[in-house]
Amino acid sequence: MQRRRTGRRTVLIAAASALGMTATLAGCGGSAGSGDVTLRLVAADYGDSKANSSQKYWDKLVKAYEADHPGTKVEVSVYPWTDVDREVKEMVARGDAPDMAQIGAYADYADKGELYKAEEVLSIPVQADFVAQLTDAGKMNRVQYGMPFAASTRLLFYNKKLFSAAGLGAPTTWSELAADAQALKARGVKIPYALPLGPEEAQAETMQWLLSGGDGYTDDVGTYSLDSAQNVATLTWLKDDLVGKGLTGPVAPAKLNRADAFAAFARGEVGMLNGHPTLMKMAADKGVKFGMVPMPGVSGKTRATMGVADWMMAFKKNGHRDQIGTFLDYVYSEKNVLAFSHEYDLLPVTTSASEAMAADSDDADLTPFLNELPSSQLYPVGKTSWAAVSADIKQQIGKAVSPDGSPAGILGSLQQTATTRDSAG
CATH class of the missing domain: 3.40.190.10 (Periplasmic binding protein-like II)
Known part of the structure; x- marks a missing residue:
């Protein structure tokens, strides 16, 4: 924006x-x-x-x-x-x-x-x-x-030059995204998929992935649902299929901030990442040819973008x-x-x-x-608890996809805290 x-x-x-x-x-x-x-x-x-x-x-x-x-x-x-x-x-x-x-x-x-x-x-x-x-x-x-x-809103940006060199098309599902990232890694791309879960804006990247997995931060009636089965499955997939396979680059997601991820994309070091309109100018100024597509879902287009x-x-x-x-x-x-x-x-x-x-x-x-x-x-901005819950997510969510992290454990802890904060008004 x-x-x-x-x-x-x-x-x-x-x-x-x-x-x-x-x-x-x-x-x-x-x-x-x-x-x-x-x-x-x-x-x-x-x-x-x-x-x-x-x-x-x-x-x-x-x-x-x-x-x-x-x-x-x-x-x-x-x-x-x-x-x-x-x-x-x-x-x-x-x-x-x-x-x-x-x-x-x-x-x-x-x-x-x-x-x-x-x-x-x-x-x-x-x-x-x-x-x-x-x-x-x-x-x-x-x-x-x-x-x-x-x-x-957000879209998935991809580097057209890197994709063309690897004979790839823009992904439309999670499995295609992982396969594309694997192919980019094989060709020496430094960061096949940038996953910024650092404290700057982790709540945004997390929400985009949770939405693409079919859920989000709240349920249909506005109650926090951070530890839903779908959300746990989403972070487990990220942990095992992207981070665990070395497809998110040399910097741990918990330490990668959005601004650094955008800068790396503009340098031509990133194959894919979620981005907003700011990234178009950054990339174009550096001569990076890019494409933009809706964020892939588990088996097709996600039901909602962030x-x-x-x-x-x-x-x-x-x-x-x-x-x-x-x-x-x-x-x-x-x-x-x-x-x-x-x-x-x-x-x-x-x-x-x-x-x-x-x-x-x-x-x-x-x-x-x-x-x-x-x-x-x-974001659930109509909740007075959201500011504090967002801060909690920024500090904790990156740990869920670390090598020894527990998606269920981290989301469960965040859910408990969110429920307490919400009840306190």
Whole structure:
């Protein structure tokens, strides 16, 4: 979810950029003049420099909005991903909540009754326009509080040169993936399949594999099911058929982070790995010819790919419900959703913008990712326990596929902890 276009050319974006665009915040929703209202929005930065900071996107949008809505001012403060969630948490804790926040999670605030419901601020057409999977992920106890703002999916990337040299085609099943990896290893490929289960983003790689094995982190009613028979079988297959046969390279999966795996693919050292749109630019810049296909399942295409979304939320603290709603309706207009998606090569979160992107030949590079969105499954972000459970997975899951690891044991331990955290609320 971290690329950008200049014109129609793509430029790599670092999700957790070092940039800190910290515009000064006004007091609690203060007034811009008699009868005027000032809305405060805290947003995450999808850029990696001042030149491509999300501040520029918001400044342009706000300027156009204020010109058509006299009496409402909007102040936007943009923070890097490394800081934005903490900044909002601290603002809320000291009683200085912004009117809106565009960050990584909403559940804690919704659970404490601090957010407006989506239906309380958005018009019916705008709320109904969200992609269904994203709407569902934004719900807590069947009520939508999180409004999706940006989305991405994952595909299996493969190195066309390495595959061609080995006479291989893109895999469609696990057995084909393992056979391809074995053939690549025989030809001296350093990392036939990159399996990043290191602490950076192990929860993502794990979820993609669990989905391809027919299950996931939760069951159909939203209860954690980490130690299901299907999940145990999935990690056992990874341990025995990929890691155990030396098909995942010289670095143990528990110590391999996603960023390092992507960099290795861009150097031509990796045969296959799961990736999101960022990897396209990285690989192309290094001259790596690659293909992208849906993640293989046990015996065919997996039932769902992993989706990722970032969230907009509206706080009750300052009582500006009507003004917030009017502004967010504008933010989620087709034109603005497409503008943001094009700027950072993300997937639109609305059906209308998704259809427009699918019909635009200039967006052909994102089409494979867009096609996966309707069947995607997102993290269980509606659970207040998810942040802690995700951290547990990052720290523990790599051990499950180590030579002396126990998939059943690790998943069982994670399930027990997840259940405890969930019960604690």
